Structure formats: structure tokens, C-alpha cells
Amino acid sequence: MLRAFGSVLRRDIVVTGKDLVAFLAQVLLQPVFFLFVFGKLLTSLGYTSSNYSSLLFPGLVALTATVTAIQAMAFPLVAEFSWTKEIEDRLLAPLPLWAVAAEKVVFATLRALVASAVMFPIGIGVLGSVPYRADGLGLLIGVVLLGSLVGACIGMTIGTFVPPTKINIAFALIFTPLLFTGATQYPWPSLAQHLRWFQVLSAANPITYVSEGMRAALVPTIPHIPGWVCLLALAGSLALFGTLGMIGFRRRAID
């Protein structure tokens, strides 16, 4: 079974490998512009203070990891189940159903990890330097890994529950709120005095815990949610969306 699982994973890697540049452009264009306009441009013009970029950068890595994983999962899944039917050949392989789903999660996570790793050299290129702390490395890896896994499972949930004809509208309605309530561009604890309702809303977005966990790892001087709380919240999200995604996958794969 491990060999078959490996073959399915190898197929995805071979296909992405042929299109590596397109893949990176697709996932990195948005965070690069964010970084440039909000981290560099506004700071240079004096509209934001220079520490804003060290607050923003961890948040953008978090956003890249999660959103890349969601997209790497949801769009191909919708297409493969509805239009191209490409997934059928794998569903008819002597693999358990969960293994076919798990491979998709592993692959989406790999893509997300590559994209977030590439954010560091890009951050250095755009900002001159990025916050880094060797002490925070373990937490950083844990948070990015869990964030990517959660993203993949959210993608699987969306990709299997939303009817294919509604996927475009669903993405428009899901993505924008996800993008701006994930504590990517602001530190979550600071909302307590100013915008309590928005703080509550942000707490419901799993990306918040990736962003805050990244700040705990890279820039602990900025107020943040403790690392262990982030890891726990992400593990909970993983259990929730992992279960939902698997239910959805089973529903689409077997009548």
C-alpha cells in the first residue's frame, strides 16, 4: 500500500515539477505585493512605522501557507471529481479511500510548505531583512506545518461539499473574509480594547492562530497569543476540518 501511496504522490510531484515557475508565481504574487505595498512602500512614505513590516511578515507567511494549501486542494479536487474525472483511476486503485484523500492532503501541505519557505528569501529581497529567531524555529515549523494541514483540510471540505457549479461564488464569499480576519495584518490581542467584535470574529478563523503562532516564534515582543494556545487551536481545527473533509471526500467518491 505504501508503494501505491508513493506512486500517487509521485504523480502529483511530477506534474507540479513541470510547472514549478507557474506554481510559485500563482501562490506568491499576492503576498509579494502585500509585502511591497504595506511593508515597504507605506513605511518608506512614512504612513506606517518601520516595525509594521516585522508584524506583517509573519502574518503573510501564515496566510501564504494556509491559502496555498486551500487552493492546492479545493480547485483540483472539484475539477477531478466533476469535470476531468481524473481521480477515478486512483479511486479504482487497490488503495483504501482514506489513503487517496490523505495523499491529497500531504501534497497540498507540501506545496504550502514550499511556498512559505520561499517567502523568506522574497521577504529579505523586498524588505531588506526579515525577523528570525533560532529559538522560535521549532514553534515556527510546528505552526506552519499545522497551518498547512488545516488549510488542506479546509480545501477538501470546500472542494467536496460545495457543488461544482457554485465553486466560483463560494470562493469569492469564503476567501475575502478569510484573508482579512486571520490576524495577518494586525496583532490579535491588541483588538481587545478597540474592536472587541472583530476580535471575536478573528478568533473563529484558523489563520489567526497561524499568524499569531508565527509572531510568537519570530517577533515575541509584539503582543501575541501564546504559542501553545495556537498549536492547540490548530490541532482542534485539524481534527474538525479533517473529519469534515474526509466525510465530504467519501460522499463524492462512493455513492
Add this chain to the structure above:
Amino acid sequence: MEVRELVKRYPKAQTDAVDRLTFAVASGEIFGLLGPNGAGKSTTIGILTTRVRPTAGQALIANVDVMVAPRTVRSLLGVVPQRNNLDRSLSVRQNLLFHAAYHGVPKAVRTRRAEALLEQFALTDRANEKPELFSGGQNQRMMIARALMHEPRVLFLDEPSTGLDPAARLFVWDRIRELRAAGVTIVLTTHDMDEAAALADRVGIVDSGRLLALDTPAALVRGLTTGASLQIVVELADELALAELLGRLGTLAGVQRCEQVGTEAAGHTIRLYLTGEAAAMVAPVGAAVAEVGARLIGVQICEASLEDVFIDLTGRRLR
């Protein structure tokens, strides 16, 4: 391959898509599963290929229960779907190689097997191309070749020659017969009665989830209450002669009934439904026509076909 008392009811459905279906297919047999749209063919194949969960009953592939050991079953069967589900991101050769890899075929074996199948299915020239721009015939050949990469014991083919040109269709038929000769059991679903009659050792006709008939194509045709028929065109002096002719023809031995089916400038067309062979009736019918002073200007023998059996069992209603 065997199904016993198989039932499938989809959630929210009023009736069973498959309703206590029971039949068996012998090893090395070509079995045709026929039925109108929505008859339950696809659901039955879905259950046998582990993609649909039955509500009740049992389905076995090589004595392995599809519900108990779906993974083992999947390693025993190959599926050629009606709709193209090739991997568009991979080349023709990679499609074959990856399929075998998913099935755990060792690398040396799958490489050798892929080359042989590419050659056999006339795909070697385009083996490194992606299947995006392929014709229906090429896609079909590729899907059959892919399904054979793990040497399945049972091969399911859904409408294998729909949309193919005559040459491609004959090519596919030849490959299917070769597979039978090699001992592969083949389950064919089709709307094409000529295809079923040409290929299948036995056919099962289903409608509303039930098996209506199961036999060799020849036996099913023989079993029709309406056998062969004869269609004649006659030139008559007047309408009176027509009534007399119909009366005489109707009482001929071997004629079940006869009716006028059309009137053109050339003459009246009459159809005779026969109990026996059509050719033997040409002479007595000709004599009867002469007796009423009419002139026989056309004769056509219409042997019953599997299509007549199909229409007889499932009706003419559109679905």
C-alpha cells in the same frame, strides 16, 4: 463474477435503482448488460467496481465480496468508462505507467508491459504526447490499454464503441475478442444492439433495476413471439382487392398476422408477421398476390434482431 439479490436505493429515491438483481458471469465470458437509460446498468457496474454501496444483496468478483474486500476486488478488475477520465497532465506512456504503479506493478514489469500495449493499441507514435487533443478513438484505445496494465481478471467496458468510426470500432471489437481468448472475463454495457449481438456470449436485459431476460443473443431472438417478418409492396386494381389480399395473406399457414403499413404512388406496403422463417414464405405470398390479380413489385425479408427483443421487453417509451 456474480450478483445475488442485489438492491440499491439512493437516498430520497422513490424506487430501487437496482431491484433484486441476480446473475452470474462465467470466467472468460463476454457478458452484455443491456437496458435503456436509467435502467440500473451503471449502478450495477458501480457496485461491482466498488464505487457504489449496495443497499442489500451481494456482489462477488472472482469469489471476493466487493463489500468485504474492496481493495482486493479493485486489483482484480479493470474499468474502461464511457467518459474520458485520462490523466490530462501526463503523457500517454505515463498514463499507463502510473496506472500500473498505483496497482503496485513492479517497475521493470510495467515498463515492458506499457511498451507492448502501446504497440498493440497503435499508440507508440504518440506515446510521449498528452492526450488533450486526441480523437475519441485514440482516447478509447488508451483507456483500454491503461485498464490492461495491471492484468485484470474482469474487464468492465461501458459503451466501448460509442462515437467511434467504423475502423476504430472493429479494432476495439477485435481487441475485446482477443482478451476473451486470453481468459479475461468481460462485462460490456451498451445501447448498441449490433455490438452486443456481435460480441456478447450472453446478454442480460435490465429495466427498472430488474433483469428481464438473460440468454445468448441468438436464443433471445428465437424466443421472440414476433419472429421474422416479410414486407411486400403490391400494385392493386382497387381497394376491394386490397381487403381481399389482406384476408388471404392472413390465413396463410406460417403468417401470424398482416397489416397495411403504407400507401405510396408505387403501391401498397404490407407487413406480414411470421411464425417461421421468412425466406420460405416468399413463394406462397407471391402466389396469393397473383391470385387476387395484383402485381408484386417489392419483397423485403426482415429477420428479427436483438433490437426487436430489446424493444419487445422494454417498450418504445422515451426516457
